[in-house]
Amino acid sequence: MTNIPPGYSSVFPYFFASNAEDFCAFLVTGLGGEEIGRTMAGSRIANARVRLGTTTVMVSEATNDWPAMPASYYIYVADADTAQQRALAAGATEIMPVADQPYGDRQGGVRDAWGNLWWISQHLGEGYD
Template sequence: MYIPPGFTTITPYFFVDDAERFVDFLTSAFGGVEELRSLRADGRIANTQVRVGTATVMISEATARYPGMAFSFYLYVEDADAAMARAIAAGATHEMDVADMPYGDRQGGVRDPRGNIWWISQRLVQEPYSA
Protein backbone atom coordinates (compact mmCIF):
# COMPACT_ATOMS: atom_id res chain seq x y z
CA MET A 1 0.00 0.00 0.00
CA TYR A 2 1.33 3.42 -0.95
CA ILE A 3 0.33 6.49 1.11
CA PRO A 4 1.54 9.86 -0.24
CA PRO A 5 4.05 11.80 1.87
CA GLY A 6 2.38 13.89 4.58
CA PHE A 7 -0.68 11.63 4.74
CA THR A 8 -1.51 8.83 7.18
CA THR A 9 -3.81 5.83 7.00
CA ILE A 10 -6.66 8.10 8.16
CA THR A 11 -6.65 11.70 6.92
CA PRO A 12 -9.22 14.25 8.14
CA TYR A 13 -11.31 15.75 5.34
CA PHE A 14 -13.31 18.88 6.17
CA PHE A 15 -16.40 20.03 4.31
CA VAL A 16 -16.98 23.60 5.50
CA ASP A 17 -18.86 26.74 4.55
CA ASP A 18 -16.37 29.44 3.52
CA ALA A 19 -13.48 27.03 3.00
CA GLU A 20 -11.16 29.93 2.19
CA ARG A 21 -11.64 31.36 5.68
CA PHE A 22 -11.08 27.94 7.27
CA VAL A 23 -7.77 27.55 5.41
CA ASP A 24 -6.79 31.01 6.73
CA PHE A 25 -7.68 29.86 10.26
CA LEU A 26 -5.53 26.72 9.99
CA THR A 27 -2.55 28.68 8.72
CA SER A 28 -2.88 31.50 11.28
CA ALA A 29 -3.85 29.45 14.33
CA PHE A 30 -1.76 26.32 13.88
CA GLY A 31 1.00 27.29 11.46
CA GLY A 32 -0.52 25.26 8.64
CA VAL A 33 1.02 25.35 5.19
CA GLU A 34 -1.20 25.04 2.13
CA GLU A 35 0.33 22.42 -0.14
CA LEU A 36 -2.14 22.11 -3.01
CA ARG A 37 -5.40 23.73 -4.15
CA SER A 38 -7.95 23.04 -6.86
CA LEU A 39 -10.97 25.24 -7.53
CA ARG A 40 -14.49 24.58 -8.77
CA ALA A 41 -15.89 26.43 -11.78
CA ASP A 42 -17.44 29.01 -9.40
CA GLY A 43 -14.00 29.80 -7.93
CA ARG A 44 -14.63 28.11 -4.58
CA ILE A 45 -12.31 25.46 -3.15
CA ALA A 46 -12.93 22.00 -4.60
CA ASN A 47 -10.03 20.56 -2.61
CA THR A 48 -7.07 21.93 -0.77
CA GLN A 49 -4.44 20.19 1.31
CA VAL A 50 -3.00 21.89 4.38
CA ARG A 51 -0.08 20.46 6.33
CA VAL A 52 -0.22 21.11 10.07
CA GLY A 53 2.92 19.78 11.73
CA THR A 54 3.29 16.18 10.60
CA ALA A 55 -0.34 15.79 9.42
CA THR A 56 -2.10 16.74 6.22
CA VAL A 57 -5.80 17.65 6.23
CA MET A 58 -8.05 18.12 3.23
CA ILE A 59 -10.70 20.83 2.88
CA SER A 60 -13.57 21.40 0.45
CA GLU A 61 -16.33 23.97 0.26
CA ALA A 62 -19.53 22.44 1.67
CA THR A 63 -22.36 21.71 -0.78
CA ALA A 64 -25.93 20.44 -0.51
CA ARG A 65 -24.65 16.92 -1.14
CA TYR A 66 -21.74 17.29 1.33
CA PRO A 67 -22.85 19.77 4.01
CA GLY A 68 -20.51 21.25 6.58
CA MET A 69 -19.97 19.18 9.69
CA ALA A 70 -18.01 19.63 12.89
CA PHE A 71 -15.31 17.37 14.32
CA SER A 72 -13.10 17.18 17.40
CA PHE A 73 -9.31 16.92 17.19
CA TYR A 74 -6.43 16.28 19.56
CA LEU A 75 -3.54 18.43 18.37
CA TYR A 76 0.00 18.11 19.73
CA VAL A 77 2.05 21.32 19.77
CA GLU A 78 5.38 22.49 21.22
CA ASP A 79 3.77 25.10 23.52
CA ALA A 80 0.10 24.69 24.45
CA ASP A 81 -0.23 28.16 26.00
CA ALA A 82 1.17 29.91 22.92
CA ALA A 83 -0.90 27.76 20.54
CA MET A 84 -4.08 28.55 22.48
CA ALA A 85 -3.32 32.26 22.26
CA ARG A 86 -2.72 32.02 18.48
CA ALA A 87 -5.93 30.05 17.95
CA ILE A 88 -8.01 32.59 19.87
CA ALA A 89 -6.34 35.46 18.00
CA ALA A 90 -7.25 33.68 14.74
CA GLY A 91 -10.94 33.58 15.70
CA ALA A 92 -11.41 30.50 17.91
CA THR A 93 -13.45 30.65 21.11
CA HIS A 94 -12.34 29.34 24.48
CA GLU A 95 -13.53 25.86 25.52
CA MET A 96 -11.13 24.93 28.35
CA ASP A 97 -8.24 26.66 30.09
CA VAL A 98 -4.75 25.28 29.52
CA ALA A 99 -3.73 23.17 32.51
CA ASP A 100 -1.48 20.24 33.40
CA MET A 101 -3.42 16.98 33.11
CA PRO A 102 -2.90 13.81 35.16
CA TYR A 103 -2.06 11.83 31.97
CA GLY A 104 1.08 13.86 31.23
CA ASP A 105 -0.20 16.54 28.84
CA ARG A 106 -0.60 20.28 29.25
CA GLN A 107 -3.87 20.90 27.48
CA GLY A 108 -6.56 23.44 26.69
CA GLY A 109 -9.40 23.61 24.23
CA VAL A 110 -10.87 25.95 21.62
CA ARG A 111 -13.73 25.86 19.13
CA ASP A 112 -12.85 27.21 15.68
CA PRO A 113 -15.20 29.46 13.66
CA ARG A 114 -16.62 26.36 11.89
CA GLY A 115 -17.57 24.64 15.17
CA ASN A 116 -14.70 22.12 15.33
CA ILE A 117 -13.22 21.52 18.77
CA TRP A 118 -9.42 21.43 19.06
CA TRP A 119 -7.83 19.92 22.19
CA ILE A 120 -4.44 21.64 22.09
CA SER A 121 -1.91 19.51 23.93
CA GLN A 122 1.75 19.62 24.82
CA ARG A 123 3.25 16.35 26.03
CA LEU A 124 5.10 16.96 29.31
CA VAL A 125 6.61 13.50 29.76
CA GLN A 126 8.59 11.28 27.41
CA GLU A 127 6.47 8.18 27.98
CA PRO A 128 3.31 6.59 26.58
CA TYR A 129 -0.10 7.05 28.16
CA SER A 130 -0.85 4.67 30.99
CA ALA A 131 -3.97 3.79 32.94
Protein backbone atom coordinates in the same frame (compact mmCIF):
# COMPACT_ATOMS: atom_id res chain seq x y z
CA MET B 1 1.35 -0.01 3.34
CA THR B 2 1.64 1.15 -0.26
CA ASN B 3 -0.22 3.63 -2.41
CA ILE B 4 -0.19 6.44 0.18
CA PRO B 5 1.15 9.80 -1.05
CA PRO B 6 4.23 11.17 0.75
CA GLY B 7 3.25 13.28 3.79
CA TYR B 8 -0.11 11.52 4.21
CA SER B 9 -1.23 8.77 6.56
CA SER B 10 -3.66 5.93 5.92
CA VAL B 11 -6.42 7.88 7.72
CA PHE B 12 -6.58 11.69 7.80
CA PRO B 13 -9.27 14.30 8.49
CA TYR B 14 -11.35 15.64 5.62
CA PHE B 15 -13.25 18.87 6.39
CA PHE B 16 -16.32 20.10 4.56
CA ALA B 17 -16.55 23.77 5.58
CA SER B 18 -18.76 26.68 4.69
CA ASN B 19 -16.38 29.40 3.51
CA ALA B 20 -13.51 26.94 3.04
CA GLU B 21 -11.19 29.81 2.04
CA ASP B 22 -11.41 31.36 5.52
CA PHE B 23 -11.25 27.93 7.19
CA CYS B 24 -7.96 27.20 5.37
CA ALA B 25 -6.68 30.59 6.54
CA PHE B 26 -7.59 29.66 10.16
CA LEU B 27 -5.71 26.35 9.84
CA VAL B 28 -2.63 28.28 8.69
CA THR B 29 -2.86 31.42 10.85
CA GLY B 30 -4.62 30.02 13.91
CA LEU B 31 -3.09 26.55 14.12
CA GLY B 32 0.27 27.04 12.42
CA GLY B 33 -0.47 24.90 9.37
CA GLU B 34 1.02 25.10 5.90
CA GLU B 35 -1.16 24.88 2.80
CA ILE B 36 0.59 22.45 0.46
CA GLY B 37 -1.90 22.28 -2.41
CA ARG B 38 -5.26 23.41 -3.69
CA THR B 39 -7.63 22.32 -6.46
CA MET B 40 -10.41 24.70 -7.47
CA ALA B 41 -13.79 23.98 -9.07
CA GLY B 42 -14.62 27.34 -10.56
CA SER B 43 -14.53 29.82 -7.67
CA ARG B 44 -14.87 27.26 -4.85
CA ILE B 45 -12.26 25.08 -3.16
CA ALA B 46 -12.77 21.52 -4.36
CA ASN B 47 -9.82 20.23 -2.37
CA ALA B 48 -7.16 22.01 -0.32
CA ARG B 49 -4.41 20.18 1.54
CA VAL B 50 -3.01 21.67 4.73
CA ARG B 51 -0.19 20.17 6.79
CA LEU B 52 -0.58 20.54 10.56
CA GLY B 53 2.62 19.25 12.12
CA THR B 54 2.99 15.65 10.92
CA THR B 55 -0.61 15.35 9.65
CA THR B 56 -2.11 16.42 6.35
CA VAL B 57 -5.80 17.40 6.31
CA MET B 58 -8.10 17.99 3.38
CA VAL B 59 -10.66 20.82 3.05
CA SER B 60 -13.54 21.25 0.59
CA GLU B 61 -16.25 23.87 0.33
CA ALA B 62 -19.48 22.51 1.81
CA THR B 63 -22.41 22.06 -0.59
CA ASN B 64 -25.96 20.77 -0.35
CA ASP B 65 -24.69 17.28 -1.24
CA TRP B 66 -21.70 17.55 1.12
CA PRO B 67 -22.78 19.71 4.09
CA ALA B 68 -20.47 21.22 6.70
CA MET B 69 -19.97 18.92 9.67
CA PRO B 70 -17.96 20.02 12.69
CA ALA B 71 -16.00 17.51 14.76
CA SER B 72 -13.42 17.35 17.56
CA TYR B 73 -9.66 17.16 16.98
CA TYR B 74 -6.69 16.58 19.28
CA ILE B 75 -3.60 18.41 18.05
CA TYR B 76 -0.09 18.12 19.48
CA VAL B 77 2.04 21.27 19.44
CA ALA B 78 5.43 22.30 20.85
CA ASP B 79 3.94 24.93 23.22
CA ALA B 80 0.27 24.65 24.20
CA ASP B 81 0.10 28.10 25.79
CA THR B 82 1.47 29.88 22.72
CA ALA B 83 -0.61 27.75 20.33
CA GLN B 84 -3.84 28.40 22.24
CA GLN B 85 -3.19 32.17 22.21
CA ARG B 86 -2.52 31.99 18.47
CA ALA B 87 -5.83 30.20 17.85
CA LEU B 88 -7.70 32.74 20.00
CA ALA B 89 -6.08 35.63 18.12
CA ALA B 90 -7.29 34.04 14.87
CA GLY B 91 -10.91 34.06 16.09
CA ALA B 92 -11.37 30.84 18.07
CA THR B 93 -13.27 30.84 21.38
CA GLU B 94 -11.75 29.29 24.49
CA ILE B 95 -13.63 26.31 25.91
CA MET B 96 -10.91 25.20 28.34
CA PRO B 97 -7.88 27.14 29.59
CA VAL B 98 -4.47 25.54 29.16
CA ALA B 99 -3.45 23.48 32.20
CA ASP B 100 -1.38 20.42 33.05
CA GLN B 101 -3.45 17.22 32.83
CA PRO B 102 -2.96 14.00 34.85
CA TYR B 103 -2.30 11.99 31.67
CA GLY B 104 0.92 13.83 30.84
CA ASP B 105 -0.27 16.57 28.51
CA ARG B 106 -0.50 20.32 28.98
CA GLN B 107 -3.78 21.06 27.22
CA GLY B 108 -6.36 23.68 26.45
CA GLY B 109 -9.37 23.75 24.16
CA VAL B 110 -10.89 26.11 21.61
CA ARG B 111 -13.90 26.13 19.28
CA ASP B 112 -13.28 27.59 15.84
CA ALA B 113 -15.82 29.68 13.92
CA TRP B 114 -16.93 26.54 12.02
CA GLY B 115 -17.90 24.71 15.23
CA ASN B 116 -14.89 22.37 15.39
CA LEU B 117 -13.35 21.67 18.80
CA TRP B 118 -9.54 21.69 18.99
CA TRP B 119 -7.81 20.13 22.01
CA ILE B 120 -4.43 21.87 21.86
CA SER B 121 -1.91 19.66 23.63
CA GLN B 122 1.76 19.63 24.50
CA HIS B 123 3.06 16.28 25.70
CA LEU B 124 5.08 16.69 28.90
CA GLY B 125 6.48 13.18 28.99
CA GLU B 126 4.84 11.66 32.04
CA GLY B 127 1.49 9.92 32.32
CA TYR B 128 0.94 7.50 29.46
CA ASP B 129 4.64 7.01 28.59
